[in-house]
Amino acid sequence: MIRVNENYSRIKPTYLFAEIAARVAAHQKAHPDAKVIRLGIGDVTEPLAPAVIAAMHRAVDDEAARGTFHGYGPEQGYAFLRDRIAEVDFHARGVDVKADEIFVSDGAKCDCGNFQELLAADAKVAVGDPVYPVYVDTNVMAGRHDIQLLPCTKANSFVPSPDGCDADVVYLCYPNNPTGATASLEQLQAWVDWANAGRRLILFDAAYEAFIRTPGVPHSIFECKGARTCAVEMRSFSKTAGFTGVRCGYTVVPSELVAYAADGAAVPLKPMWTRRQTTKFNGASYITQRGAEAVYSPEGLAQTKAQIDFYLENARLVSAALAKAGYDVAGGVDSPYVWVDVKGDSWKFFDHLLAEANVVTTPGAGFGRAGEGFIRISAFNSRENVLEAIDRISKAL
């Protein structure tokens, strides 16, 4: 008789986006003429950069002729892309990450979900609260049910300290989803020191790195001293270059990084991740990888920076409007997310904005207990819609 992995029955159903969808649908049914503006989900809305489009057209043409056809590529990604990532995202910032430590994938969500496969089933896991649910759910699926929650509150500026954390592995995400907070170099260094002192592991999600504009805010965990012996970093082209539908991300696993066997022997994680990816993955689309390569061309860098600037201005406008209306606002700088203290029940506030302003947001309670009392507003929309939403929200508050 075939039995199931019963850990799946312990995953909490994520009612969040389903519940939002249900409430929006009910609202639209009751008000068929209402023009609803969605500032809920974190999906990009701007078209891809012209440099990326041109590169992908060329790549499609490559696939049309025998001499330039690309079949199976290297599971870790093409050198033409890994070399550019190493150069622009790391070397240009003085950060030591080598091309052969970069693993290109079809998205950071997959890498965030899959990396735990390399770890012992009884590894103790810690995550921020509120949190991107993928970190939690993928560990529960693997049997790690007792997850330590690190409250991210106004009191700690939404960056928890490692003091008192006895986990073996921690997921950190900065700039943060959902709070929009950034961590300082000192704060990240404290986590790196904690990890090295206890032979622990940091899984650092830097999916929103491209939104950082404030000087001094770290772009990579590898800006910290000693991070190469305790950290993995995930990056994404989804928000950096609008690749949510095109699918590309990457993970950095330093050569020095080890975890430990039961007998205490150090086991390098890079060969294990190589083995995982070559066995269970077959590389990202060649066309996608050529598009990602073009992000690093002079035109691509300028065009994608302009896109991010556009979303950041949206975030600034939203932040300013909520602050003007008397709300305490976090995020919205160096991040596409505005995290608003609504001084009450987050679902009630969500319902109020939907009913009175026809604007969809995300209730903070959906991201964890410490998210209650907040809503997340996303800057991913057209300027016209953002201005209209701000106007309606201001009137409704």
Place this chain on the structure above:
Amino acid sequence: MIRVNENYSRIKPTYLFAEIAARVAAHQKAHPDAKVIRLGIGDVTEPLAPAVIAAMHRAVDDEAARGTFHGYGPEQGYAFLRDRIAEVDFHARGVDVKADEIFVSDGAKCDCGNFQELLAADAKVAVGDPVYPVYVDTNVMAGRHDIQLLPCTKANSFVPSPDGCDADVVYLCYPNNPTGATASLEQLQAWVDWANAGRRLILFDAAYEAFIRTPGVPHSIFECKGARTCAVEMRSFSKTAGFTGVRCGYTVVPSELVAYAADGAAVPLKPMWTRRQTTKFNGASYITQRGAEAVYSPEGLAQTKAQIDFYLENARLVSAALAKAGYDVAGGVDSPYVWVDVKGDSWKFFDHLLAEANVVTTPGAGFGRAGEGFIRISAFNSRENVLEAIDRISKAL
């Protein structure tokens, strides 16, 4: 202290393709002028069909404008593709598979590797021998070390019977990689009856389905009576339409399919797979899915059929040449792989063809113990190279 998943240390290193690469490199170094022809790895060589190329150019253009831009898509795949798959691959053949039972992915390798996550850690697994290594390695990574090997030999025409198999789950692949064998409807029905009688599961890999030309050979496990209560089927666009570099496949999980909790309760697998894919995957590239959709257009169907016909003619030519040289040959019909009984050590035969004919093949021993004594010759190459390889092989034997 962070500990590793020690199951990884029990995966057998796959020396196969690394060893082949090393031997070919040494040969080329010793004979720098030799024009080596590769009939080893199963990667396609023909460019994508014009209908697919045109569709992908249109999809790239969709991503260039705000009104047609596609961000995050449904993790299970777009309806425009799932509907066409259900219609053409199943309904047109009288097979009952609904669009909402189809899960589009970035490739069958990923699905073959990931599906075992839904099963209990102590599930007993059976695979054919010789075998596609992904089935074995992904189970070993998950702690299932004792895998039952079902010998596929000349005596059983490379299709094992379920008699005596006491596994909870079996991986079947027909047309087979590496032997090129097909299974009859009666043979597959025996496996389905075995599975239903014992509440077991069949994971059916139909990646090479498009190569079937012989009337009566089943294209899908779901042609068998009762398969909807015991089987999952994986398909791929890699070989069907040359998508090895573009990345698309799909998995069928019938609504009726269940596995069992420890208390004997039936647990439907479709919601579990939905949960797995929505949590750990973010959908295949929109551009790729538009390309896959075009495979089902009248032009796409005709063009991809012509590609497969081309490879099948290559396989026929290779088969005939080896048979003429006095070798017992299997596969090569309804399959791109020719499986040659070399009457001796498969690595020695590999070395002989490399040294004397400058042709790269794959030694059967690399696919498992029962593969010893055979080599696999792949039909994926240009006609010119295949004819040249046949000429050289014939002289060398």
